Each structure stands twice: as C-alpha cells, then as structure tokens.
Amino acid sequence: MTPNPPAAALEPSRAYLPKKRHAKRPNWLIAIVLIVVIVAIVLPFYWMVAASLKSRADVLAFPPVFFFAPTVEHYAKALLEAGVGKNVLNSLFVSVTTTLLALMIGTPAAYALARWEWAGKKDLWFWIISNRFMSPIVLALPFYLIANQLGMLNNLLTLVIIYLTFNIPLVVWLTMDQFRNIPREIDEAAVVDGATMFQVFTRIVLPLATPGVVVGAILSFIFSWNEMLFALILTRSEARTAPVAATSFMSGYDLPWGVIMATGTIIVLPVIIFATLVSRHLVRGLTLGAVK
Amino acid sequence: MWKTRDRNLFLAPAVLVLALVGVAPLLFAVNVSLRQFNIAKPSLGFEWNGFANYVSVFQDGYFWGALGLTVQFLLMTIPLQFALGLGIALLLHHQDWPLLRALARVALVIPLATTPAVVGLIGRLGFDSDFGLANWVVTLFGGAKIAWLGDPNLALFAVAFMETWQWTPFFALVMLASLSAVPQDAFEAATLETDRRWLLFRYVEWPYLLPGLTAVLILRTADVMKLFDSVYVMTRGGPGSATELVSLYTQRIGFRVFDQGIAAAMALLSLIVTILLARAYIRIFYREATA
Structure with a gap:
C-alpha cells in the first residue's frame, strides 16, 4: 500500500513515529475509497426510500431518476x-x-x-x-x-x-x-x-x-x-x-x-x-x- | 449458599420452554420423516414407511442439486464478503479522515439491520430488466438491457450480490473489532523491524483476526444453510430451480407440494450439517468458558 524505501527502517524519526507519514499529507486515495464504500453501502437503502417517495412514473423511468419531486401518496x-x-x-x-x-x-x-x-x-x-x-x-x-x-x-x-x-x-x-x-x-x-x-x-x-x-x-x-x-x-x-x-x-x-x-x-x-x-x-x- | 435447588429453579423455565418449542417439534419432525405424510393426498394414509423418505431424498437429483447449489453459493459469497470486509476493516482502522470513517461505521449497520425480506424486495427493484439500477449501469457502459432475474446464471449472481451487500459489513465489523484489539505497542515494536505493510499484517494483525474470522465463517455457513427470506422474495428459487437453495427446496416440497414426510427428512438431513457446525463453533469459542 505504501512505498517502502529500503533505508526507511534505519531512519529513526520515521521508525519511531510510523503514523506521522499519513498525518502529514492527507491520503486522498483513502478518502475516495471510503466515499465509494459509503455510497455502495447506502445506495440500495437509499434507492428503496427514494422509490417509496417517487411518483409512479418516476419509479418506472429509465434511465433512473435521481432527482424528483417527492410524494407521500404511497405511504x-x-x-x-x-x-x-x-x-x-x-x-x-x-x-x-x-x-x-x-x-x-x-x-x-x-x-x-x-x-x-x-x-x-x-x-x-x-x-x-x-x-x-x-x-x-x-x-x-x-x-x-x-x-x-x-x-x-x-x-x-x-x-x-x-x-x-x-x-x-x-x-x-x-x-x-x-x-x-x-x-x-x-x-x-x-x-x-x-x-x-x-x-x-x-x-x-x-x-x-x-x-x-x-x-x-x-x-x-x-x-x-x-x-x-x-x-x-x-x-x-x-x-x-x-x-x-x-x-x-x-x-x-x-x-x-x-x-x-x-x-x-x-x-x-x-x-x-x-x-x-x-x-x-x-x-x-x-x-x-x-x-x- | 449456591444450592442445587436454586440453580434448578433458575434454569427450569428456559429448559422447559426450549424442550417444548425446540425439542418436541424436532421429535415430531423425526416421526413425520418416517411416515408416508403427504397432506395434499390424505387418501394415501399416514403409515410408517421406515426410511423410504430418506431413500427417496438420497435418490432425488433435485435435492443434490439444491445442496450443490448451496455449496456453490457459499463458495461464491463467503470469499468475496471476506475480502471486501477485510478491505473495509483495514480502511477504517486507518488514521486519516475521522469524519468519513465515522460515517462509514454508521453506514455499515444499515445492511445488517435491513429485514432480509426487504433486501429481496430491493433486489427485485434493482435488478429489474426494464428500469433497474443494474441495467442502468450496464447501459452506461454501452451494453443492452439484461433480464437479470430471467437468466439462471445471472439470477444466482443477483441473489449473491444482495447477500454480499447485506453481510459484508458483518465481516468488516468483526475484523475491525479484532484489529482494535491488537496492542498498540506490539504493532509499534514491529514497525521498528519492518516497514512493509504486508509483513505487519501477516505477523502482527492476522493472529488477532483469526478467532473472529473463524466465528464469522462458521456462522455464515450455518446461515446460508438456512437462507430463505431474501432469495424467496427475490426469485422464488427461479428461474426454474436456478436459485433454489436447500431451504427453499425443502419449503417447496413441504408447503407447495405438501409432501411433509419427504420435506421433514430433507430438513433433518440439513440439520445434521448445522449441528456439526454448531459443535465446531462451541469447541472453538467456549472452551475456556465451559472448562
């Protein structure tokens, strides 16, 4: 996951504080993966709630509608x-x-x-x-x-x-x-x-x-x-x-x-x-x- | 002061109730499994027929097919759930992005808490051939709409997909709990020796992950043996018998064909598998508690 220069273990300041190198520079890759994970987990649930609030035409629309005027008629x-x-x-x-x-x-x-x-x-x-x-x-x-x-x-x-x-x-x-x-x-x-x-x-x-x-x-x-x-x-x-x-x-x-x-x-x-x-x-x- | 009589009084209600609702029906099922017992054809009578039901189960290609499918389903879903769960656990064990990590932890609870029958409903909607989300993704990549739930292989994939959505968080949460049990100083001492993430994982973290992982593997195997709700709602075992796992097949024979003698024999055979799993589970995890 992280690049390792062979001399890393010899460098005392980094060896004692291994976590520091993450803290210094925010790792954007990790943020992106986290967001993908959250979206993947929440999407099916969100899709159910969204479908419950969509008009019939919006539920059956293809390509699917992500933004719609909500209605509580189905409830x-x-x-x-x-x-x-x-x-x-x-x-x-x-x-x-x-x-x-x-x-x-x-x-x-x-x-x-x-x-x-x-x-x-x-x-x-x-x-x-x-x-x-x-x-x-x-x-x-x-x-x-x-x-x-x-x-x-x-x-x-x-x-x-x-x-x-x-x-x-x-x-x-x-x-x-x-x-x-x-x-x-x-x-x-x-x-x-x-x-x-x-x-x-x-x-x-x-x-x-x-x-x-x-x-x-x-x-x-x-x-x-x-x-x-x-x-x-x-x-x-x-x-x-x-x-x-x-x-x-x-x-x-x-x-x-x-x-x-x-x-x-x-x-x-x-x-x-x-x-x-x-x-x-x-x-x-x-x-x-x-x-x- | 720790009198045996008091102990028995404390235990009695649980033992009686479990005997009544757990053991008695089981004995009843054994009885039924040894009889001609088709409630749709009472004219055939309900005579003892020895092991005839078991013999016909063993000769029933569909039963073996359902069992094979269940094993195939296990092999499809468990390694995937493990790999994704481990990835998520390592991601959440990381130091950066506290807010995102907190959000992800909350999100992980959602699939686990979702009623399995409702997971099946979501699956039906998501994999709908006309307006499902899955086909939207397919068309984004230039493909044509697919009848997911109408094709034997794809239907199994769709069911496995929903199962993976629901249970990956279980792997993730268990492994996350195990990772937080790794003593910080042990991990830091190891970082003095090596800078390679893989070695740290393999020799420092992995031993802590192993017990939780074993627990999850056994429980998931037992759960797939009795998996019913989500698959039933999503496909009813179809198309044909493409997603008819062993519990769905048993339910069909028992409650749609109404041959309860055969169904009881099948149910008891699958129970043997789960009892073996339960034994293994207890052997491994409650040794010190029961010693």
Whole structure:
C-alpha cells in the first residue's frame, strides 16, 4: 500500500513515529475509497426510500431518476388502503411480547450458568446455543402441523412462542457475560443480609446487568421483527406480520412498486435506528459473544 | 449458599420452554420423516414407511442439486464478503479522515439491520430488466438491457450480490473489532523491524483476526444453510430451480407440494450439517468458558 524505501527502517524519526507519514499529507486515495464504500453501502437503502417517495412514473423511468419531486401518496396508500398499519401492529405485538418473554425466561438461566458449576453444565450449554443454529424450516414443518391441529394457525401467539427458540439462546448468551463480570461477593453479602436467591437475582444482580439486558432486548426485538419464514407459513391475512405483507404485494406483472417500497421503508427504518443505538454491541450479538 | 435447588429453579423455565418449542417439534419432525405424510393426498394414509423418505431424498437429483447449489453459493459469497470486509476493516482502522470513517461505521449497520425480506424486495427493484439500477449501469457502459432475474446464471449472481451487500459489513465489523484489539505497542515494536505493510499484517494483525474470522465463517455457513427470506422474495428459487437453495427446496416440497414426510427428512438431513457446525463453533469459542 505504501512505498517502502529500503533505508526507511534505519531512519529513526520515521521508525519511531510510523503514523506521522499519513498525518502529514492527507491520503486522498483513502478518502475516495471510503466515499465509494459509503455510497455502495447506502445506495440500495437509499434507492428503496427514494422509490417509496417517487411518483409512479418516476419509479418506472429509465434511465433512473435521481432527482424528483417527492410524494407521500404511497405511504398513505400502504397504511390506509392496504392495511399495512395493522401488519406493523402485528409485528410490534409479536416482537415485543417474545422479547419480554425471552428476557423473563433467559436471564435466570444465564444467571445460573454464570454462577453455578456442575458436571452437566457443558452439555446444557451446548444444547441452549445449538438452538441458534437450528434451521427454521426444520421447526416450521412440525409447528405447522401442530398449530393446525390446535387451531392455532393464523395466531400471533404461535409466532411469539416459536420465536423464543432463537431469542432465548440470544438473551442467555448476551447476559451471561454481564453476570460473570459482577463479583460474586455482592451476591454473597446480600445472602448474609438475609435475602433469598430470588431476591438477590431480581433486586441486585439483574439491575447491575442492565446494559447487557438492554442489548439482549434490542437484538431479540430486531431478529423477531425481521423474521419471515415462520410468519409466512404460520399466518394468513389477519395475523400477517409486516415482512409477509410487504412480499404479498409481489404478484402479477404490474407491481405497485411505490407501495412495496413504502412498506419496506416502514419496516426497516425503526430497525436501523435501534441497530444504530446498539451498533457497538451488534457484533457481540451476531457472534453470540464469541467476538467482543 | 449456591444450592442445587436454586440453580434448578433458575434454569427450569428456559429448559422447559426450549424442550417444548425446540425439542418436541424436532421429535415430531423425526416421526413425520418416517411416515408416508403427504397432506395434499390424505387418501394415501399416514403409515410408517421406515426410511423410504430418506431413500427417496438420497435418490432425488433435485435435492443434490439444491445442496450443490448451496455449496456453490457459499463458495461464491463467503470469499468475496471476506475480502471486501477485510478491505473495509483495514480502511477504517486507518488514521486519516475521522469524519468519513465515522460515517462509514454508521453506514455499515444499515445492511445488517435491513429485514432480509426487504433486501429481496430491493433486489427485485434493482435488478429489474426494464428500469433497474443494474441495467442502468450496464447501459452506461454501452451494453443492452439484461433480464437479470430471467437468466439462471445471472439470477444466482443477483441473489449473491444482495447477500454480499447485506453481510459484508458483518465481516468488516468483526475484523475491525479484532484489529482494535491488537496492542498498540506490539504493532509499534514491529514497525521498528519492518516497514512493509504486508509483513505487519501477516505477523502482527492476522493472529488477532483469526478467532473472529473463524466465528464469522462458521456462522455464515450455518446461515446460508438456512437462507430463505431474501432469495424467496427475490426469485422464488427461479428461474426454474436456478436459485433454489436447500431451504427453499425443502419449503417447496413441504408447503407447495405438501409432501411433509419427504420435506421433514430433507430438513433433518440439513440439520445434521448445522449441528456439526454448531459443535465446531462451541469447541472453538467456549472452551475456556465451559472448562
């Protein structure tokens, strides 16, 4: 990347301050590459938002139009006529409920895994995490048959329950690290003062672990919000979630691109805001804590 | 004070729920996979048929085709995502242009957070043969409009393109995190020895990159094994079966042909692959945690 004169290593001032040579003269090549990278990342997203704000003629124009008079008609159509508002509420209900349940169920297990040592711990560990690797199609088949038998197809609670399969492992793995960083002496001191283990957990350890819990909650919300395969198979009209609704416009030849992209934008925008809030922890969440 | 009874109480809800929603359906799937189970043809009955479903899966050319396509897709996307991700990580680890670097870091979150189904929608729009952005680029270079999603090879390329757009930031962020873990004094000590960027990378930074990279490789492989949403939205597996990855094929057999016995057998076979991957992942990354 940089030219190296063979004598460079012998030159003390440069050797001790290797970074200086970049700082002296701004490297324009790097700036240009950075800009190209940013444009390449943002363009597809921008193109969706732009299409949602374009008139029908502008969406279908070729060569594509980069500057246009924006209109919100597609948003009005999506929310008022196509019933996307209801789908978004469905998604919201499912994602919030499954996240709360995953926290209630997952954090105590994480606490147990962080504090106790026993022989079968490793196996339990493996089993909990392996749920993250489970292919949704494996669960979708039996869930479809069971839900059909129980008359629970087209029911949001079915999605809430099935999403626990990936949200509980996520919460367990993210909060466990946090619990481990809280000195056990704090728990022990509280017990000496007469607290039960349950009180130690809910009143002392859990509040101290709030950052981990919040990250777990946000990521669990995002994964549930984004999920489509289960929702596609297990719900029909009434209980459709937003991603399924967005894709349901994709039939026939004359696609309502404005409405499709308005729906897409409505779905994606809140997720991007949430993800930006936890961007520092995104990697930890995606790798189940293996990369800090 | 660390009583076993308390531990069990803390663990019980998670274990019960995961057994109920994770294990029970799995056993159910095993049961279904060992039966004649076509819900579109109930007249055939739902009798045990031993391993007949598995045998027909093994003899099914389309299943092997879908599996081969999934492997091909992995080989197309992962090295590309790795190379681009590493490039971006090194770029962002650089000292200059703090504002641009900060902007790029924020931008990296966008593809990762985008709902995969919506990525598929964007792909449909971008690769549209009449007014897509891809064809605009083609015509800029003097080419004629291309029916991207109508051609088997190009459709696979288009799907791989969107997948690369979505997941390159994952590689980039993980490697960026690893690069910032390289101790500054170790790096500076090495610059006394050599001025060659490649040697510094190979012997100082690379060892720090390796664990994160392994994590991403295993997770991405598992994710591609279950990749569904974006491809389904973009191509429905077509044209023909040109982009029908293993999970799309399983979904089609299970929910459009409705032969759930065969689909369950296929799903369980792909589950074996992911379990092997999960084992490898845990072996590598949680050794000290579980010791």
